[in-house]
Each structure stands twice: as C-alpha cells, then as structure tokens.
Amino acid sequence: MKMEKKSKKLRLYFQLNYAILIGLLPIFWIGNSWKTSQAAPQKEQHQLTDLELEHAASKLLTKSQAYFEKGEYWKAAQDMILIMDYYPDYSRLDEVIYTLGNCLFQMELFKASEKIYRYLILNIRNSSFVPYALYGLERIYYETKQYERAIEYFHLLRKRFPNITVDEGIYYYGGLSYFYLEDYDNAILILSAIDNKSEYWGYALYTRSLAYFKKKISIMLLQT
The missing domain is CATH 1.25.40 (Serine Threonine Protein Phosphatase 5, Tetratricopeptide repeat)
Incomplete structure (x- = not known):
C-alpha cells in the first residue's frame, strides 16, 4: 500500500x-x-x-x-x-x-x-491568490531549509501585500528563518509582531525565548 x-x-x-x-x-x-x-x-x-x-x-x-x-x-x-x-x-x-x-x-x-x-x-x-502563492513559496523555502530565500519572500510580502490575511504565518516563518540563521535580533523583532491570539503565538513565544537565551549565551562567550 x-x-x-x-x-x-x-x-x-x-x-x-x-x-x-x-x-x-x-x-x-x-x-x-x-x-x-x-x-x-x-x-x-x-x-x-x-x-x-x-x-x-x-x-x-x-x-x-x-x-x-x-x-x-x-x-x-x-x-x-x-x-x-x-x-x-x-x-x-x-x-x-x-x-x-x-x-x-x-x-x-x-x-x-x-x-x-x-x-x-x-x-x-492579477489573481487575488498571488500573495498566498508567494506565501506558499516562503513556506517551501523554510521547510527545505533555504532560509535566505524564505526571508526574501517574507520581505517581499511585507512590502507588496502588507494586509494579506496570513500575515502572522508570514511573520512566523520569517522569524524562524532568521532564528536558524542565528540572527537572533531580527528573529526576536519579527516574532514579537505576532498577535497573542494567533495560532502561531505559542510557537513564536517559545522561539523568542530561545532566541533571547542563545543571544545571551553568545554575548557571554564573546566576553570570556
């Protein structure tokens, strides 16, 4: 089967x-x-x-x-x-x-x-589904660990379609892409934009906390 x-x-x-x-x-x-x-x-x-x-x-x-x-x-x-x-x-x-x-x-x-x-x-x-298709590409690049490309589509969507209804998902995958590239400042900034009523809120909060922790560890290592 x-x-x-x-x-x-x-x-x-x-x-x-x-x-x-x-x-x-x-x-x-x-x-x-x-x-x-x-x-x-x-x-x-x-x-x-x-x-x-x-x-x-x-x-x-x-x-x-x-x-x-x-x-x-x-x-x-x-x-x-x-x-x-x-x-x-x-x-x-x-x-x-x-x-x-x-x-x-x-x-x-x-x-x-x-x-x-x-x-x-x-x-x-001219289709109303174009922004959602772009979001689909952002998700694909995130899932395939092409984080730089995922971030490109994150910024493209923010610029061209600021009112798209899946915006919280856009921020979630954009923030996680920055996180896995170890750009913790941008990860924290983007994930902080997700509303606390969003389905992504819990995951975003966890990743933000982890980003703060990793950032703190990085600073401590630089100071030693």
Whole structure:
C-alpha cells in the first residue's frame, strides 16, 4: 500500500514537471477518470455548454476542497488536475491552481508545489491568490531549509501585500528563518509582531525565548 502511494506521488511529480517545463497547464488523464473519459462518446462531450462546464467545475472544486480539509490530498489533487485539463477557461482557475499547489505542499512534493505556485504568480498576475502563492513559496523555502530565500519572500510580502490575511504565518516563518540563521535580533523583532491570539503565538513565544537565551549565551562567550 505504501509503495502504491509513493508511486502515485512520483507519477504526479514527474507529470507536473514535464507539463510546466513545456509551458503548459497539465494535460493528462489520471486513473479511472482517464478510462471513463476515453469511453465517453466524443459527440456527448461537445454538447456541454460553457455554463454547464462552469457548474461542473465548481462542483468538482467544492469536492476537492472537502478532500483537502479531510487530509486526502492525493484525491484533491486529482480533481484539481481534471478541472485544469477539461476546462482551462474556468472562471476560478487561479483558485484551482493555488489549491493544487497546497495539495502538493502537504504531500511534501515541494519541487512540484513550487512550480505550481510560480505558474500562478507568473501567468495569472492579477489573481487575488498571488500573495498566498508567494506565501506558499516562503513556506517551501523554510521547510527545505533555504532560509535566505524564505526571508526574501517574507520581505517581499511585507512590502507588496502588507494586509494579506496570513500575515502572522508570514511573520512566523520569517522569524524562524532568521532564528536558524542565528540572527537572533531580527528573529526576536519579527516574532514579537505576532498577535497573542494567533495560532502561531505559542510557537513564536517559545522561539523568542530561545532566541533571547542563545543571544545571551553568545554575548557571554564573546566576553570570556
């Protein structure tokens, strides 16, 4: 079972890499959905109107988001790819792409997730999901220990989107990135900006305390 799951992850990863490499949205079929679509009469597919496709895509998006909330990221990703394949003119395509990026992130397919976020940022620049995709990149670079790059995106988000609703997460990952680079002053400064009602508050408070301690130790060592 584990091997099958890993195989599915790898398959999605390589398909996404290839699709984005040639500058296109992923155009491929997955599992039973592929077989079903091939079995369906061509004439019947062409009878669908844009309104019907829009409605069907919205239903599939809702279903995918429900899978995501339940932690069934692979199933959610399949649905997102089907929407991108069948109906690339969908009015909420940016949300679909962003959700797919989140699915890949949760499955720890960071390279593929990075490509999806970048595709959204570069190709649908006016989307309201662009700042969240940038935040996704900040998280990816933090998770992959590319702390300097995570900090770059922290400052980019602060400058371009100061009112983004995930700002506490932005500060959390930015502060931790400074902490792991042993820049304790900036870590303390940034983590102190997190509100005490935030879900990140407890973690930020702990890291701030640790930063104060490490800073004190560093000063003591310099004085000896």
